[in-house]
Amino acid sequence: MVVAEIGLISIGAGLAVGIAAAGSGIGQGMAVAAAIGATAENENMFGKALAMAALTETQALYGFTIAIILIVFGFGLVVV
Amino acid sequence: MLKPSRMKKVEIIGLKKYKEDIITKIQHLNVLHIKTSNISETNENPSIIIHKVLSNLEKIHEIKQLLKLKQNMLKTLIGTKHKQIELDGYTDSAFTHKSELFINNIHKKTKDIIKSKTEITKFEENIKNEINLLTYFKSIHTDQFQKQDTSQIIKGFGIVKVRDLREIKKHIVIKITRMDEDNIYIAFNALKSNWDKYKTKIKIIKTTYNVMPLVAIEYLKQDLLDIDNKKIENKNLIETIRKKEDMILAIEERWQNIKTRIRSERHMGCTDKTFIIEGWAPQDKINQIHKIPNIVLSIQDTEDTETPIKLEHNKLIKPFEKLTQWFALPKYNDIDPTLFIAIAFPLFFGIIVADIAYGIIILLLSTALFMKTSKDTIKDISKIIMTSSIIAIFFGILFGSFFGNLLSFKSLFNAMKNPIQIMIFSLLLGFIHTNMGLVLGVISSFKNKNYPRLIDSISWLCLEIGLIIYILTKTSTIPIIYTYISLTLITITILNQTRKGISGIIEIPGFIASWISYIRLMALTVATAWLAFVVNLVAISLSDISIVLASIPFIIGHAFITITNLISAFVHSLRLNYVEFFNRFYEGGGKEYKPLKLNNKYHKINGENNGCS
Numbered sequence: 001m002v003v004a005e006i007g008l009i010s011i012g013a014g015l016a017v018g019i020a021a022a023g024s025g026i027g028q029g030m031a032v033a034a035a036i037g038a039t040a041e042n043e044n045m046f047g048k049a050l051a052m053a054a055l056t057e058t059q060a061l062y063g064f065t066i067a068i069i070l071i072v073f074g075f076g077l078v079v080v
Numbered sequence: 081m082l083k084p085s086r087m088k089k090v091e092i093i094g095l096k097k098y099k100e101d102i103i104t105k106i107q108h109l110n111v112l113h114i115k116t117s118n119i120s121e122t123n124e125n126p127s128i129i130i131h132k133v134l135s136n137l138e139k140i141h142e143i144k145q146l147l148k149l150k151q152n153m154l155k156t157l158i159g160t161k162h163k164q165i166e167l168d169g170y171t172d173s174a175f176t177h178k179s180e181l182f183i184n185n186i187h188k189k190t191k192d193i194i195k196s197k198t199e200i201t202k203f204e205e206n207i208k209n210e211i212n213l214l215t216y217f218k219s220i221h222t223d224q225f226q227k228q229d230t231s232q233i234i235k236g237f238g239i240v241k242v243r244d245l246r247e248i249k250k251h252i253v254i255k256i257t258r259m260d261e262d263n264i265y266i267a268f269n270a271l272k273s274n275w276d277k278y279k280t281k282i283k284i285i286k287t288t289y290n291v292m293p294l295v296a297i298e299y300l301k302q303d304l305l306d307i308d309n310k311k312i313e314n315k316n317l318i319e320t321i322r323k324k325e326d327m328i329l330a331i332e333e334r335w336q337n338i339k340t341r342i343r344s345e346r347h348m349g350c351t352d353k354t355f356i357i358e359g360w361a362p363q364d365k366i367n368q369i370h371k372i373p374n375i376v377l378s379i380q381d382t383e384d385t386e387t388p389i390k391l392e393h394n395k396l397i398k399p400f401e402k403l404t405q406w407f408a409l410p411k412y413n414d415i416d417p418t419l420f421i422a423i424a425f426p427l428f429f430g431i432i433v434a435d436i437a438y439g440i441i442i443l444l445l446s447t448a449l450f451m452k453t454s455k456d457t458i459k460d461i462s463k464i465i466m467t468s469s470i471i472a473i474f475f476g477i478l479f480g481s482f483f484g485n486l487l488s489f490k491s492l493f494n495a496m497k498n499p500i501q502i503m504i505f506s507l508l509l510g511f512i513h514t515n516m517g518l519v520l521g522v523i524s525s526f527k528n529k530n531y532p533r534l535i536d537s538i539s540w541l542c543l544e545i546g547l548i549i550y551i552l553t554k555t556s557t558i559p560i561i562y563t564y565i566s567l568t569l570i571t572i573t574i575l576n577q578t579r580k581g582i583s584g585i586i587e588i589p590g591f592i593a594s595w596i597s598y599i600r601l602m603a604l605t606v607a608t609a610w611l612a613f614v615v616n617l618v619a620i621s622l623s624d625i626s627i628v629l630a631s632i633p634f635i636i637g638h639a640f641i642t643i644t645n646l647i648s649a650f651v652h653s654l655r656l657n658y659v660e661f662f663n664r665f666y667e668g669g670g671k672e673y674k675p676l677k678l679n680n681k682y683h684k685i686n687g688e689n690n691g692c693s
Contacts, residue, residue: 048408
């Protein structure tokens, strides 16, 4: 039973990171392409473009955070 | 420090006969930012001189482009240090004459090199294509198909479409040397009487040499070697020009100074006998303008939003002005956020990297870049990273991290064993940072009488206070009256947001999400710690076999983590400041203060740029 729960938690953590990172990666690709275009047209856009390019990465980081929380609390409960 | 440098509005009126002298003196002073005048009547355009200046600068630009082509990425980043050339004895007219001779001579050489390079590239491409095509005909060893047309027979190599092959075969002697999906490569031998009928169906391959394909390939390879020699010749010519780069830059700088002076005249208002210059100068340097002779001067206070922005900070904070500039300069009456970003950026960077070893490596790399580079922007960024990496070392000690878990010592936090502790710390920092932004928003909106924004900022503070009190009422035994207070505060925010429609309602979870966004500090720290752990694990397991073998994944792995860490720490720290913090109070949109000045980075003339006599 415990083994099955550990497995499910691991799958959940993996999905949280994997799906979030995939979506984030696709989004970041689009954002960075547009950001490079904007910076090429106007160098003053560099700072804003850099920050905007990082915006889409947030979802991947949230996914990673959820995975950490799942592992920390999930494994903790299973062991208990 | 919390506002851009204070400026004074300046009006200078003078007689036209002293104009050039006065402008030259203003240029020497390097304090007056000139405004486009709106009282111009007969603004003269010194078109002949400007045409000459622009033509010379264009030539220099072409020369510089040629020199730049040979630079690699690292060199572009670092830049090249140049000597300051003394242009003594170069009076304006002598300078024009001498510099034009010098630049024309180099420009002619540049044009020749560019022309030669273009020809070489084209020639090389053609030869390579021909070699590729001839390799398809390598199997032809007899002169049966060799191109030496007689009065009766036409010979050669060509390409035919698959669909035409059968018909061509009936009337022309061919040998197939290669086939692909659409094309068939053939050597052919046709009677002239048949040729007219089929020539449209055979795409002839033109060859440079009328010899057997294998021999032709050898000849062409020889031609490629000749091209390489020509390339070396061109490279040597470029290097000869590069030796004169210091002088080229010095001349360019002087021409630029002349161009700036002439261009500035366009922004002046003129009457028949007088001219007027309007502009701004920093309050602390206004006395210098008083020293200009033959002018009538008017100095006024200014609160105008058009006033150019000069950021002024001490040496430690100055590099961070770059980060403010990247986003947008503040308006004249806005808060200058440089001080806040100078505190928050290294702090966030330090938490994300949070490793003693990575911090030291980044510190050494940025110090090396700072010492090597000649570019001001790169120098500023290096200083920012140097400061931030020191904070990273400090957090590395707090988090007990040296190349991840390589050395274990007692520490306050542990990213791997207790990430939740770091998450709470990150959220706490986020709470302080966003609220600092809100408070600044209240102050800024109040000062600028931007009441809708003021109400917004206050309502967000109400929401936060309301939520905190509500949570306290649920977790401790405080009087019931506080529940009503908290609900009232939350309702105020909801009502304020409802006023803006659906987008306003959506902003409420968005506001909380922007606070949660600081959780990335923990996520990136923990990710770094685990990546380092994996690299160490691989290296330690290999160390049983050989230390040398173990050092390979160790060095590559940790180098990779250092680089990714550096990039992500920089980008995410910047993002938290720009998106979560600036959004609360900062609009930007100020115009940069650019005084009329003499540049003297690459050249020096005795007596120039020494202020006004």
